[in-house]
Amino acid sequence: MDIMASLSAFGGGLIGYLVPFLFVLTIVVFFHELGHFLVARWRGVKVIAFSIGFGPEVAGFNDRHGTRWKLSAIPLGGYVKFLGDDNAASVPDHDAAATMSDDEKKVSFIHKPVGSRAAVVAAGPIANFILAILIFAGIFMTAGKQITSARVDQVQPNSAAAAAGFQPGDLVVAIGKEKIDSFSDMQRIVSISAGEPLEVQVERGGTQVTLKATPELREIKDNFGNVHRVGVLGISRSMAPGDVKTQTYSPVGAVIAGAQETWFVVDRTLSYIGGIFAGREAADQLGGPIRIAQVSGQVATAGFVALLHLTAVLSVSIGLLNLFPIPLLDGGHLLFYAIEAARGRPLSERAQEVGFRIGLAIVVMLMIFATFNDILHLATS
Structure with a gap:
């Protein structure tokens, strides 16, 4: 099957892929961002926006705290933007921070202690792991x-x-x-x-x-x-x-089994990545949004429980990916905070800017590579 025929077949079943894909991705992204949001509120950080998707706003509303909850046009992720952020990736806006009033500084993310900032950032991946454990536990309790x-x-x-x-x-x-x-x-x-x-x-x-x-x-x-x-x-x-x-499992037993299943996904993922660097595994198994959409559509034909299982696996994968120490990702922010805690002061604005640019380049290259793999996968399937 040539590549154009494969893409045509993919497009022909677009709805069958798109609906399960959006279901899976929206749940995973929502809980990831909800983790950031809840801990930010707990630590007294003002949340400017909570978005599912990127780009222009499609629909939204303001809550009583002034947070804009919205759906955006490009449904390939999401973000929570805090007071003091320059963009959706929580890159700090140092110029705006320098001109804030005392009241604004009390609720801005950039002015919070490093421990509070680290807690807010870590809450996203942790929420993904918790979601996976709960989904696995629910499956084990109901379906056995x-x-x-x-x-x-x-x-x-x-x-x-x-x-x-x-x-x-x-x-x-x-x-x-x-x-x-x-x-x-x-x-x-x-x-x-x-x-x-x-x-x-x-x-x-x-x-x-x-x-x-x-x-x-x-x-x-x-x-x-x-x-x-x-x-x-x-x-x-x-x-x-x-x-x-x-x-069959009791509620407690199901949660324990869910945690074990979550750890297996983490262990398998890290083993695979380690195998790539050691030359034991091929990097062509890495997939991006196209592969996720295809797999979501395929799994959906096996039933709702199977789709939930995929949601849990994807939640673990996204949580783990975000912990990698790459600037722009949560793990990159945590790396900067660890350095700040060790030095007693943050890295210079220039060092952070260079780090974020390097992180952006790495993320873009990974996306291109994964998409290239997806297209090759379609061409050979």
């Missing part, structure tokens, strides 16, 4: 979680599992020091361990056997035809009645 035991049904010939000595009927109980309670637990470790030797403990005929296996890197297609590069052993799970169950 299907658990398949880590019992081997079949071993593929000439696979890593065959070379390691796996046999049908083996029950994997541990990999290294990690206890394995399900086939999914095993997949999660194996998928990020391509080329790395693993010590696998299996139960075979009532005895413990230790096997050494090195997962192979393979391209796997999901149910929607998307290709993923993951580590595999070459075994299939047992679907016998005794090996499959649906686990």
Whole structure:
């Protein structure tokens, strides 16, 4: 399929992609900005605007505190603007700050103690993690979680599992020091361990056997035809009645499981990024808005629960991305505040300006690279 045909097919299903995409992105962005907003109000910062989207305002209203709540024309993010900000990225307006009255200084972001500013900035990513935990917990409480035991049904010939000595009927109980309670637990470790030797403990005929296996890197297609590069052993799970169950959770248990699921997404994301720098992973798996829209539309066909699950995963990813120490992102602001706390005074205006310009360049390059990957993905799908 050539690239024009792929783009045409994407455009033909635009509504099917656009509605789920906007649903997912709006929820994630709203909670991220709500985190900033609530902590800012708590710390006495005047909030000028709360926007979902960028660009010209489409609709909005003013609340009793004078904050302008609005929907903007470009629905690819959002922002909260504080008194003392020069723009939507919370770059400080030093000229305006210097001419503020004493009353304005009391409620301006730039004049707040560094601890208060750091709390406001960190609240956005933290809100994303909390949202993900709550969504996962809600899914586990209402729909439960299907658990398949880590019992081997079949071993593929000439696979890593065959070379390691796996046999049908083996029950994997541990990999290294990690206890394995399900086939999914095993997949999660194996998928990020391509080329790395693993010590696998299996139960075979009532005895413990230790096997050494090195997962192979393979391209796997999901149910929607998307290709993923993951580590595999070459075994299939047992679907016998005794090996499959649906686990239900109490509210507390669901929150704990939700936190564990959130941590898995964080760990998998960091492992993937580390793998790119180490040369173990390909950067072409990085996606941007087009890929998110496509995946949202695909997942929506699997049902509302699946779309909520994607929302939680995306919320974790955005929260984690914003913590990267890149100026313009929340992590870049936190880096500046950490330096300010250590020095006892902020960086010079010139140093901050250079940092923000570098951050803008990095963000733009990442967006271009991700969009390029998205287009290539469409061309080959």
